[in-house]
Amino acid sequence: GRSAAARWREASRIAPRMLAEEVVLASQHLGERDRALVRAVYERGLAIKAVAAITYTPSGRLHRRLGMLVRRVRSPLFRLVLREHSRWPADRRAIAEAFVFKGRPQREIARSLNLSLHRVRTEIEHLKALAGVSGGGGGGGRGEID
Numbered sequence: 444g445r446s447a448a449a450r451w452r453e454a455s456r457i458a459p460r461m462l463a464e465e466v467v468l469a470s471q472h473l474g475e476r477d478r479a480l481v482r483a484v485y486e487r488g489l490a491i492k493a494v495a496a497i498t499y500t501p502s503g504r505l506h507r508r509l510g511m512l513v514r515r516v517r518s519p520l521f522r523l524v525l526r527e528h529s530r531w532p533a534d535r536r537a538i539a540e541a542f543v544f545k546g547r548p549q550r551e552i553a554r555s556l557n558l559s560l561h562r563v564r565t566e567i568e569h570l571k572a573l574a575g576v577s578g579g580g581g582g583g584g585r586g587e588i589d
Contacts, residue, residue: 469516472544523574538566
């Protein structure tokens with residue numbers, strides 16, 4: 444496929460204002476640090492280099508993280524969970540929110556919810572099928588579905 448930089452350039456050109464508003468709105472469901480990064484760049488208009496200096500984080504890492512977060516919140520899987528999660532049984536909802544919204548690893552989700560790793564993986568595959576996204580590897584295993 445294309446390089447991460449090429450995908451980022453494309454994402455940042457797609458109706459930038461609309462993209463920014465969509466991403467900021469969706470960021471309320473992300474983890475605290477990810478939400479802060481999205482809001483710093485898209486809401487407050489800070490440059491990634493400025494955020495990098497403030498957080499003592501390499502700007503390349505923040506750039507990649509932000510690109511991944513934009514792809515995550517715009518993915519069919521994220522939209523499915525956003526739209527449907529309130530109607531799901533407690534276990535499915537908890538797994539979906541942890542995996543898709545917070546980007547937590549499957550093993551950590553299984554441990555924290557006292558579920559088997561098999562159960563967590565089965566639920567995630569079910570969610571991917573409902574969203575119409577590929578179930579195979581790739582995507583980092585953390586809700587970052589392309």
